[in-house]
Amino acid sequence: MSNLNRTRTERDSFGELELPTEALWGVHAERARLNFPPSWRRQPRSLLRGMGYVKQACAAANHELGHLEERVFEALASACDELIAGLLGEHIVVDPLAGGAGTSFNMNVNEVLANRANVLLGGNPGDYDPVHPLDTVNKHQSTNDTFSTAVRVAALGELIELERELVALQDALQELEKTHADEITVGRTQLQDAVPLTLGQQFGTWAEAAARDRWRVFKCLERLKSVNLGGTAIGTGLGAPREYIFVVVKELRELTGLPVSRAENLVEATANQDALVEADGILTALAADLAKLSWDLRVLSMPPVGELSLPPVQAGSSIMPGKVNPVIAEYAWQCAQAVIGGHNVVTQAVAAGNLQLSQYLPLASWHLLDNLKLLRNAVRSLTERCIPGIQVDLDRARQHLEGSLSIGAALVPVLGYEKVQRAVKLVGEEGLTLREALERTGASHEDIKRALSPTQMRRLGD
8 A cells, every 4th residue: 555645445344434544543443533523531641551561461371372473472562562651642542431331442452553563564554464453462352351451450550659659748748747746836626726736746647647548549459459351251251262361360460560360250340340439439538638638738828827838839820929829739639629529420430330341431440540640640749849848937836826715725624614714704804815814813834834845735635
């Protein structure tokens, strides 16, 4: 075929279609592209990598068992390497929400890998000889086991990266906890002054939440490591040799370095995708923690409070020179809300599965992987561009403490509720400071000093 024509013709059971000569996708992907107009969404990079690993594992298993000749296997494995490395993404043209339970995406990948392998062997796109999209690339496979497995491979990789980001966030918060362990400020409930605490304790509450989120992410790995690869259409392994079913997941584990294992019940693992809902639900706890952290940082840094100063990272206004906004905290909050909303979509998509297949897995997987990306970006932004640069205004914190009625709560164990309440009343009636009023009602200077000591703040009880 001459490249001067600029197009080539391919055929399927529905007829002929024209494709760009150099396009690596084929007639099946082109027909899906016409049926499902591309949106702003693109297949996640992690999913393309996951699908590359799955196809490479399948090729390796088929080669090991004598179903693929050496030169075909080497060319196909090289094409998979390119997909894994992100070099073929422009040829994945099927919209992520295409109908068909992921079939269009799988066909798109099959065609791209076949065409690229044939080019590496000296052929042209569209020749499909010796590497055929279905008879070679998709050998002993179905969309229903390859796509589902690729989603899990993608999610496992993203979870490992997210855990690393959470470790860094936890470390940054714990460093602030240590640095400000002996500095007293006002604790607040319902946006009102409550009782004193150390700044270290304030940073420590955020650090402890990050530690729990890190543990939760680790548990998500356990939920998603079981795959149905080898089960083909509905988990019965129809069309695949028995020895292939037992080899292919081993190949995938060795290629990825991930703890994937073959599901004990492949029929069940193909029909049910509740593990995605469970894992995504666990991730919403992280989203909730990030949202609260973002709110707390904004409240404590706003001018009326001003005990924390967030690092300035960009101009905050197109009309007010010098204005700087807490944009990193705002970014993290928006990412968190998108994750929480996305979880509802994951739940609904999985709940709508019927009988032996979860046909809306494309929708569920897109939001799961998007949620993972959003969380990773939010955590990284907080860690790299916000938390380490936080400055504490100790004078402002002391000023708030001295002017707050929260000191009185710390003296209740010494004076009793009624006397402290009387002291608070004296503040309003006679214009005394709360310290002066507390001393008038029976508290000594040493009582107040002891109640407000960092040691007292950190101990449990009085």
